[in-house]
Amino acid sequence: MLQSKSFVKKTRQGRVVKVVREHYLRDDIYCGAPSCKTCDTSAARLSTSASTILIVDTNVVLNQIDLLENPAIDDVVVLSVVLEEVRNKNLAVYNRLKALCTNSLRKYFVFSNEHHKDTYVKEMVGESPNDRNDRAIRVAARWYQNHLGVNTQILLITNDRENKRRAIEEGISAETVESYVRSLGKPDLLDLVVLSSSGDVSMEDVEDLRPSKKKVIYSEHKPMSEITSGLLHGVYHQGKLRVNRYNPFEAYVGSESIGDEIVIYGRSNMNRAFDGDIVAVELLPQDQWRDGKSMIIADDEDDEEEDVHLVPSSADDAPRNENLVQPTTGSVPPVSGRPAGRVVGIIKRNWHSYCGSLEPMPMPAGNAGVAHALFVSKDRRIPKIRIQTRQLGNLLDKRIIVAVDTWDCLSRYPSGHYVLLIENDINTRPFSSQVLACLPPLPWSLSSEDLAKTNREDLRHLMVFSVDPPGCKDIDDALHCMPLANGNFEVGVRPKHHCESLLALSDIADVTNFVLSGTPLDEEASQRGTSVYLVERRIDMLPKSLTEDICSLRSDVERLAFSVIWEMTPDAEIISTRYTKSAIKSCAALSYVEAQARMDDSRMMDPLTTDLRNLNSLAKTMRLRRIERGALTLASPEVKFQIDTETHDPLDIGMYQIREANQMIEEFMLAANVSVAEKILRHFPLCSLLRRHPSPTKEMLEPLLRTAAAVGLDLDVSSSKALADSLDRAVGDDPYFNKLIRILATRCMTQAVYFSSGDLSPSEFSHYGLAACLYTHFTSPIRRYADVIVHRLLAAALGIAKLPPIFLDGPQLTGIADNLNYRHRNAQMASRASVELHTLLYFKKRPTDTEGRIVKIKSNGFIVFVPKFGIEGPVYLVPKGDKGADWVVDEAHQRVTKAGTNITYGVLQTVRIHMEVVEPQPNRPKLELTLI
């Protein structure tokens, strides 16, 4: 049956056009209930014994998605009209709903009511689209009821009072979310229900009888139309709100329209905006602009304070404000300070779930166990969140995840509800059965079919070895080195074979053009993006059997590999490069320590050690050449723990030691990555996945320069080469000085990112830190999905396999690159959080006195970096609450002096500090540093 759908639409140019589209109605859409006699049940998803089938309204999905995700709610029919409405209103919720509908474990069925001949409704004259959609939902509900008969109850879940009333009038059973969940008799589910404050629900029981007691705390947000016109006329400025990590009452909005950051002081000016929200900001009159003395302590009503942190590893982690700090002394009028503003409206919310714990409170008596509690997020930039719970006793002293629902101008804190999720968005769930089904059976061994393939070289006779950290189980690279007759060396790097070709081998029917891109395993891996390394735990990207066995290049077993083979002169000049899939047999899996010991022991003359030495000398030459090109030797204070095997408590802590062997492996991996990047870009100029490191901007290097100037050091930052040279020259009077400067330099860099070569112009491809024009990741496909993609590209470039169609889809490849960057960043944050936690555990039992270096001066104290443990934190010179008037900051020399005395602290100065764990608020222990 054909229906014509016609509507008028405004085009981007502002013209109004009439669009006529065909709309086909079908009779082959099935109800999804397996018990149905008339329908085709092959695609049925609802459970066979379902006595009640739920049909959810749009507002229920939008507000109660956490509830829907709970496994207690099942047998749900999602109508396509609901899906469409949800997609238009909130894409994040839509994606979650879509994930629910595709999850084979959940019984969610999508019914295309809009294309079913019996459930399609035409908009009536004078009917609003909303009413029409509500009617469509009711029509579909009635159809289901008639279709499935009396044995199955159809329940329409809606929070819209009018919709519910009409449904009941039409003879459909309908309930609100609250009453339905209550009827299930599971009190813990009730916590997931978002109590809507708007007039939709029956307000009898939530009616607030004391409106006079409520006072308006925040000013009302401006309506969207006003914001749009305000932005257009330059009255308002749009930007992303970033809350200061060190002070949650100070935020910045980077505005393009005025080309500077607008500072927002205090919660009331922030006006309910969260970190990451896109907001509209109005500038305050100039006399209200404060001078930019940046305080490290919150001076507002709360007693929140500074935490001791791990050292940020790049500029992206560190707050960007310091570079804009104005001199506080002198005759500069305060108006020259940064523009201050206040938020007038929120254009796009960045609400997600936050991890933290509840503020301790006594158990309330009565009120049916419903308690209002305040949730304190682990992330200090997030305000406290009010939640309602019926299981307070259960949640107190626990780490929980809370989602934000609303924040109206009457309440000081946003209200939310608790959900259970995972932080940093890292998937720690075990792999699903579909994914595991893609794995080859264990024990796996090299079969003759693998070798029979024409494009696979048998390199098992070569002496290949791997060098990794001790205890490493996912060995994804190995090396070999062979002197050639003409005095040159043949060097091979063999990242272990990536999964899809491995699987290709297990499927003998279609070996040559078998690309397992698009299998559940592949999708899962692309979602996870990377393995996450925690202090004593690893969250894998690929299932364990692949990670630790089939793909791992362990010693004395035959494994498949993808090899890069260079012919090099003894001066490490690359004569030729060859890429091939291969079969290898590793003869030794060494640790860095072992490899170093072998190289250092002059008595050992066995072939393996000779190879190691040859490689090492090549690596040194390559390294030297790379540094000459301007590669930066940056330093990051990586910390290493010794963990008690039984209690999992950290026993010792120290900086990670870098040996020559590490550098040797690193050098060859870099070389392999660069070679592969060149190769794939040559073949696929538009769809190669590369990695770039943008040059830092002047503003980002500003703090480094200022610090350097304060200690009388002149750094040349005009290019990476110049910076590298001046870093080399920066030798102070103590051995750690140079490293400290390097650490500070590292912190000014941006993070390297993955990108698709089609998205940027070739001039932007370069990698600043490595001083390489091209770079990619090829060498660790077990733990990084980017490498898997690059393997596929390389295989296609060599003509071994076909390029999966996904690479031809530009936006999709960009999406993958973005996801990889996001996952990569999250993985780093999780690692840092894990290290921070272990640092805390370590110092809890051992208050320590140690030496620290001042890295930043603030008006009421300074930030100290403790080299021995790789942590940094604030030291206060003035007690909290005190404005600290007797300390004078000299910005030019980065010095703070006590007025009237000659007690002075300057940047990079060494101080003795005491480290101790204190717990000012329950469940929020923190490391406190005090000056001795």
Place this chain on the structure above:
Amino acid sequence: MEYLDSLTGFRLDGRRPNDMRQIRGEIGVVAKADGSALFEMGNTKVIAAVYGPREVQNKSQQINNQALVRCEYSMANFSTGDRARRPKGDRRSTEISLVIRQTMEACILTHLMPRSQIDIFVQVLQADGGTRSACINAATLALADAGVPMCDIVTSCSAGYLSSTPLLDLNYIEDSAGGPDVTVGILAKMDKVTLLQMAAKLPIDIFENVMQLAIEGCKAIAQYIRGVLLENTKQLECCRGV
């Protein structure tokens, strides 16, 4: 934009990936022409009129051993609503005219009509994607109506590749998605391809699937056109009182 709903498997207008739009053909819509037809594929509506075989108007173009086939494609000014194009004479029309002429020439038995000319006029009344295919189908019907001898009937259908799925018979929205659009014309009974156009890149194995889908579409259209012709012949038979 999601051109194929991954949850329900329907396209934007409610079709499945290998569903064609509703097709309708009508013969004898222009009384003055020797043969004429109207052909609809969903909202795409095309009219075709055939004059000839007749004497060659411009003697210099006359071919001594076969008939001269001329074709003119145009779009009615009102055919696209807002998306106004010049009705004829632009590059696109010239190209489509040429494509239709070559496709039809392949099935007309031109050697039976030396020193004569056949004019095919096709005009798009309403455009909603796939006008090229609709024009060829209309021209086939009109030629058959005019009684021009043909070796087989040519039918055409397009198929595209969006959301990693081959889709049959793209409409305007799907067409403007920018994905590959394969237009195929076949001689249905002889199983020969007379037209194959694609202005995009597609891996060869995917291309084969897409083309196969388009061929299936052509065959379905051929069956329908055969039905229309049969019906028409029966009516003529009835009129003559045989």
